[in-house]
Amino acid sequence: MKYEYIYTINENCDNKIENSFCVKKDIDNLYIDIDIEEKFSLMIYVVAIDSNGVIRMQKQLGYGEKTLLISSSSNTTSIGGYAGPIVKGEWKLIVYIFKEYLVQLLDGKTFNFSIYVSDKCDKKVSQTIGEESWTNYKLEKGKITYNNYNWNKVINDKERWYKGDFHTHTVLSDGKETVKDAMKKARNMKLDFYVPTEHNLIHTGWPKTEVLAIPGIEITTSYGHLNIFGINEIPNSILDIAENVDNNEFLEKEINDLLENNYKNNYINSINHPFLSVWRWKYRNIDLRYINTLEIINDPTYMDAKVANDMAIKFIDLLWNNGHKIYGVGGSDSHNLIDERYDGADKPSIPGDPSTYVFCNKLTANNILDSVRSGNVYVTRGLKLETEIKVGSKTYMPGDRINICLNKEIHYKCKIIPEENINIKIYIVINGEKTLINHKLKENEFFIDYIHEIENEEYTWIRLEIRDEEDNFLGYINPIYYGRKEPNKITYGEMLDEMEKLNEN
Structure with missing residues (x-):
């Protein structure tokens, strides 16, 4: 599975650019690989929504890794991801443009960048969620909920x-x-x-x-x-x-x-x-x-x-x-x-x-x-x-x-x-x-x-x-x-x- 999207960004472009892709078979990993000049990364938000309408990735590119991974484990899913099954069906890939940075960085110019969506990637992902997952993939609300976060966990029992x-x-x-x-x-x-x-x-x-x-x-x-x-x-x-x-x-x-x-x-x-x-x-x-x-x-x-x-x-x-x-x-x-x-x-x-x-x-x-x-x-x-x-x-x-x-x-x-x-x-x-x-x-x-x-x-x-x-x-x-x-x-x-x-x- 591999999809490629090319984006042209300027001061007149829409704040939201939406595409879709289809997961047709069972896969363990979903990679979103962004090829973009570092200086333009701050203005780009990437959101992936699965076929159940659940946000599975939300990330401002910023200074972090440009290869994002969604998997079943928080130890391997990229920061900002929602770990869980890679459900089959039509997914949405949405790019949001943060206009505050757009005006600062473009100065009337245009730039292009690309996003590749696939089930395989040879790039290493190290900026992951971590050992403690605050979420557990469920569909009752169709969105990210902190159903696995312990609000009453005692870290220190002193007054x-x-x-x-x-x-x-x-x-x-x-x-x-x-x-x-x-x-x-x-x-x-x-x-x-x-x-x-x-x-x-x-x-x-x-x-x-x-x-x-x-x-x-x-x-x-x-x-x-x-x-x-x-x-x-x-x-x-x-x-x-x-x-x-x-x-x-x-x-x-x-x-x-x-x-x-x-x-x-x-x-x-x-x-x-x-x-x-x-x-x-x-x-x-x-x-x-x-x-x-x-x-x-x-x-x-x-x-x-x-x-x-x-x-x-x-x-x-x-x-x-x-x-x-x-x-x-x-x-x-x-x-x-x-x-x-x-x-x-x-x-x-x-x-x-x-x-x-x-x-x-x-x-x-x-x-x-x-x-x-x-x-x-x-x-x-x-x-x-x-x-x-x-x-x-x-x-x-x-x-x-x-x-x-x-x-x-x-x-x-x-x-x-x-x-x-x-x-x-x-x-x-x-x-x-x-x-x-x-x-x-x-x-x-x-x-x-x-x-x-x-x-x-x-x-x-x-x-x-x-x-x-x-x-x-x-x-x-x-x-x-x-x-x-x-x-x-x-x-x-x-x-x-x-x-x-x-x-x-």
């Missing part, structure tokens, strides 16, 4: 803060690291958990590792990027989004519907890098009631990161002032090799920078996600924190609602443990107002002991923020709060207008 990264990339999309190399980085950064969030793609399994991998995806369009954590299947609309990646009218409704559906399914919706350059969030009409978290710190080594991240922190404060309970998370958004640096950066872009710490009684995927929904989270660069928040004898965590006890005090203690010798500034932030507070230093560890008196039942939120002497971000602890306030501005655009008014004043 403590767990360190991880909520925004990462590998060679499945446009990252340069294989999954195994990414896991080496994660171990070196002492990460407990790692969320792979590929562009409009999902992982279908993982190599064996002591780091907990939690399924995620980055919905990627020309008008903004959205992470979804805790998904148990590939989103229904993902191929429609890939086809209409730059159609704003279509996407505005599609993204809102997706957010609502995710929220109902208890997935976590997280807006990524909302103010970062060309990737800032532009969906003004999305309903903020369906948003769980906001990425307040995205890859701090990137050129425009400081201004964009500081704006994200300012924006999330504004959300809290309006009554929204949207929690801050961090994401390295790491794409690069360990020896690479962005222009002007003194450190590499690496998983775990920033680190997002989540408090759990045991390390499981479900526990991490539940704690994120509750805001029991802080984000740091090069710091570990130990918090103790009490009202009387009752202890609270970041993200918690305080039971109002008039004339009682909130006793907020925090120990700050830096990885290297630095001088820091610590701010208490109450309803958006930042106040520098005193701290003690002992053996390169910093301590604060702050008391806030509850004088009335008015809605109030309180958080800590840590900066270095040059005002660079070091730490953000999600707010505690008391009282009640219902948001009176529901859409992202309404809140963005509020922020612009504040900036004008």
Whole structure:
């Protein structure tokens, strides 16, 4: 069996090009071999759908292998594949063009590439799913589902803060690291958990590792990027989004519907890098009631990161002032090799920078996600924190609602443990107002002991923020709060207008 397809790509071509081929006999392996210039690989997504309507391969060519294999085993199936029987009948081969890269790379030119589909290939495939398959080929839904992922598997039975990264990339999309190399980085950064969030793609399994991998995806369009954590299947609309990646009218409704559906399914919706350059969030009409978290710190080594991240922190404060309970998370958004640096950066872009710490009684995927929904989270660069928040004898965590006890005090203690010798500034932030507070230093560890008196039942939120002497971000602890306030501005655009008014004043 062998099929050949030749593609001509230019700025006027369709976003979606579909062909079909027929599997007429029983075969063990199905190869999809792509012959393309490396510099054009980033703009090409390849999807194969079997005769049962199940997506069996989904891959951005990027920096990964260009020979893809589908087989019955996750150990031999290429990353992004759905291991299982090679069913007979008519299959679809779909190529999607990522227009963001198309404009950047073509500059008005045209290029050609070829795809060969066959049951035999002399090229070696090494970038495979791994030993742990999250899927088991079934037809009840006709799509990839995580029916083999153990959400309650206990990786560590200790009650403590767990360190991880909520925004990462590998060679499945446009990252340069294989999954195994990414896991080496994660171990070196002492990460407990790692969320792979590929562009409009999902992982279908993982190599064996002591780091907990939690399924995620980055919905990627020309008008903004959205992470979804805790998904148990590939989103229904993902191929429609890939086809209409730059159609704003279509996407505005599609993204809102997706957010609502995710929220109902208890997935976590997280807006990524909302103010970062060309990737800032532009969906003004999305309903903020369906948003769980906001990425307040995205890859701090990137050129425009400081201004964009500081704006994200300012924006999330504004959300809290309006009554929204949207929690801050961090994401390295790491794409690069360990020896690479962005222009002007003194450190590499690496998983775990920033680190997002989540408090759990045991390390499981479900526990991490539940704690994120509750805001029991802080984000740091090069710091570990130990918090103790009490009202009387009752202890609270970041993200918690305080039971109002008039004339009682909130006793907020925090120990700050830096990885290297630095001088820091610590701010208490109450309803958006930042106040520098005193701290003690002992053996390169910093301590604060702050008391806030509850004088009335008015809605109030309180958080800590840590900066270095040059005002660079070091730490953000999600707010505690008391009282009640219902948001009176529901859409992202309404809140963005509020922020612009504040900036004008």
